[in-house]
Every structure is written in structure tokens, then in C-alpha cells.
Amino acid sequence: MRDIAAETGVSIATVSRVLNDHVNVSARTRELVLQAVERHRRDDTPPGAVHVRCPYLLTDYFGLIVSSIAETLRLHGMRMVLDAGEASQRDDALSTLPDQPGIGSAILILPPEEGAQLLALSRTGFPFVVVDPRTPPPPDVAAVSAAHFAGARAVATHLVELGHRRVGVIAGPEEWLASDARAAGHHAAFAAAGVLPARQRIRHVEPTTDAGLRAGGELLDAADPPTALVCFNDKLAVGALRAARARGLRVPEDVSITGFDDIDLSRATTPALTTVRQPLAEMGRIAVTQLMRVLDGHRPEALHLELSTTLVVRDSTGPART
Template sequence: MAARAGRARAIYVRCPYVLTDYFGLIVSSVGETIEPHGRQMILGAGEAAQRSAVLPALPGRQGVAGAVLILRPEPGEELLRLRDRRFPFVVIDPRTPPPKDIVAVSAAYFAGELLDLPEPPTALVAFNDKMAVGALWAAAERGLRVPGDLSVAGFDDIDVATATSPPLTTVRQPLAEMGRMAVTLLMRLLGRHTLEALHVSLGTEVIVRGSTGPVPR
């Protein structure tokens, strides 16, 4: 395995999603961090990267030394099989808790019909900023004032969060830092260094803007 890693120089980066603001930032930071290490990035993105055969084939892929995996929800057993073949990889932003001995980087967080309930909520916290924007639209369609009648908060702090009316309260994730940290950990794996921390959780920050306010009376 050591001889193989010495010959192979490329890092496979798997993102089985469209490279939107969120995933685009992560992938860009991974690529920028890989380059100073004298390695190339092979990007598998979108539908092609969703095929189940992608992960099992990585250890035998010519020229690939390791991988950075941005995961969709999938069984941890598949990751364990990859680990058992002694293939170096790091997981970014796992959608389900990864096995304890898998190296992973994430942000610290826990993984519109509500407005039509007889007693609608006074606040909504969306999974991401784009869903929060949808909640703002749904509120406007129903004549609800934000934040007078309803507070709305998102998650990620992508560019759209400052372009809404009112601007969106959100939780800022260190997207670029997640990518950089994943590459740093992977390079240590490739160098056969022992990692004391396998699951790295980076801090988040609440950004308060105009879409949240006091509880309506």
C-alpha cells in the first residue's frame, strides 16, 4: 500500500450533488488546498458520482492516492469496507453520523405546510438558507409580516441570505474551512501520521439579521 501511495498523486473528490453555492464553496476550497501539496484533483460530481460502484472502485483506481468524500446519506458499512482496504479518505459534512473510526469534518449542528396549521408557528428554522427563502415567500403569500408575525432563520450564510427582504438571520458554517481541514487530514493520512482527532467539528456562528424578532404578542 505504501508503494502504491508513493506512485499515485491524484486525490479523488466526490460530490454527488450539483455544485451550488454550498457545495461549490467546499469543493473550491478542497481544490485550492490540494494544489500546494503538488497533487492533482479528480472531481466526480453530480449524477455520475451517485452511482453505488464509485466508492468500492476507488482503491483500485490507477493514479489515485486518496479521496475526499462529500457524502449523501448511505450506509456506514460502505465506508468501513473502504477503510478495511486501507484506502486513505476523509469525509466532509456527513449526513448521518459516521462510524467512530472514520475521519470526518463537519460543522457543529444537529441533523411551508406549517403556516397553514390552525395555530401556525411564530418562528421557523430552515435546514438551509434556500429553504428559509422559500419560507419567506410562503409567508408573504399569506400576508404574514416577517418578523412581526413570523421569525425565519436559515443555515449556511450563503450570498442569498443578504439579498432577501428582510435580510435573513442564519447560522454561518465554515464551508471553506471544512474543505481545507479535510485536505490537511488526508495529507496526514497519506503521510502515515497518527490522527488524534478523527471527527473534527468546526464552530458555527449565529448571524442575526432582520428576519427574526421578539415573539408576537
């Protein structure tokens, strides 16, 4: 009451009379006080929880991002509602978000929906941020991802410098933004060396270990097999390692293999994987920072942030065999 009185320039007694609906208060003063009361009510109401949607199994990749988001939201005093697992890949997931009780905003991790659906959600005024977008996000939607092109170019350049010219590519799904960016990075490095992977040495697969085993086996069984395999992620690279081992090939003496992500798995293989480190935890932290700015009414100056990646050279790459 004291704050409202100071804000409106009336006495505490007048504020009391308004709140108790006394008649001896002018209509203008009553309206002034009630508007101030409503502003204080909104300011004192805790913001709705942040809906964190990750429609995939919380493996080491997604688990690192979600854990970082949870820890950062806690620092901001925000509550989190987690919707994870493949069961959350339902058609109406985005359209129903603004109507969910107690939910005030969202962080969407690799959303499977098309950009048009994200744009439709944005036009409702519902605040959200996208982490690792699957497709190019609409211009006015805040998004955070890694520098896929630069990371892929770095690892391909590493192979080129080791003398590799026959390189097999085990790429991710063709419709993914990260797949396109990494393919462009690989091609940029190979083109600079005067070579490009032949079409028959490229496989587009789901990013799983089993898929890496199958695709790696197909490439290594070719009449003119590649001297190196560059993989979309570490799990595919682990499958490729298994394929090489099953054929009696030594890594890296007979074939070099690279991954992408630098999850714990990359350090547990024999040999340890050469890979590209994505700042997964930082992606989660930056997503929360972007969301806080949106909730504060600011339009982030850089809507689409790409965080730098780092080439990590380990034992799975070596000079091309002659």
C-alpha cells in the same frame, strides 16, 4: 546513484555495476543496492491524484467546499480528480475507488453510502476523509463537519429570547446526521424555556427552496400558526419567506424565519436572513490537512472534527407578536 551509494555504503561504481547487471557483484550487495533503488523510486514517484467525490449539484454550498479543497490541494502540489453531480450516486462508487488508475486517495463530501460501506473501504487500506458525513462515520474514519448541535441551539435560543414559544420546524431528511443533531439542538433550547415544538409543527423535507415553500405554507395555514419558523438551511428559509409573503404576512413583524449555512442567498433576501454560519471553506481546508496526515502514515489524533458555527442575526427575526 550518488545518493544510493551513500545510503548503502558502496561506491558509485558498484551501484553502476548493479544497475548494468554486471556479474562481479556479490548477491548481498546487489540486493542491498536494488532495495535502495526501489525506495528511491517510490519516493520519487508523484502520489496519485485525490479523487474528490461530491454526488450533488455544485451549488453555492457544495461549490464553496469543493473550491476550498481544490485550492488547498494545489498548495500541497496534489492533483485533483472531481466526480460531481447526481450521476455519481452509483452503487459501486466506493468499492471501485482503490482500483482506479492514477488515484491514490479520496475526499468524500456528504457520501450517500451507509457507514458499513465506508468501513469496508477503510479496511482496504485506501486513504480517504469524509466531509459533512450523512450518517455517523465509523470510529476509524477521519471526518470533518460543523457543530450542528451548537449552531441549532444558538438560533433556537435567539428565538426563545425574542419571546417565541409557538415555533414551527422545517427540518432536513430524517436519515441525515445533521438533521438529527440540529433537531437535538433546537429541542435543547426550547426545553430550557419549558416548551417543545408540537409534532404537528415539524416537517421533514428535502433541503430545497420549493420544499420550504410547501412546508412553510402548511405550517402558516394552521389554525394556530407558529410565530417563528426555524429552517434546516437557508434555501428552506427562502421558501418559507415566499410562503409568508404569499399569505400577506410580514417578516419579522408577523412571523420570524431563520436559516442555516449563511450562503450568499441569505444576504440577498428581503429581509436578510438570520442564520447560522457554517465554516464551509474551512471544512474543505481541514479535510485536506487530515488527508495529508493520513498519507504521511499518521493516524489523526482527532478523527471526527467539528468546526464551530456562528449565529448571524439579521432582519428576518424579531419579537414574537402578541
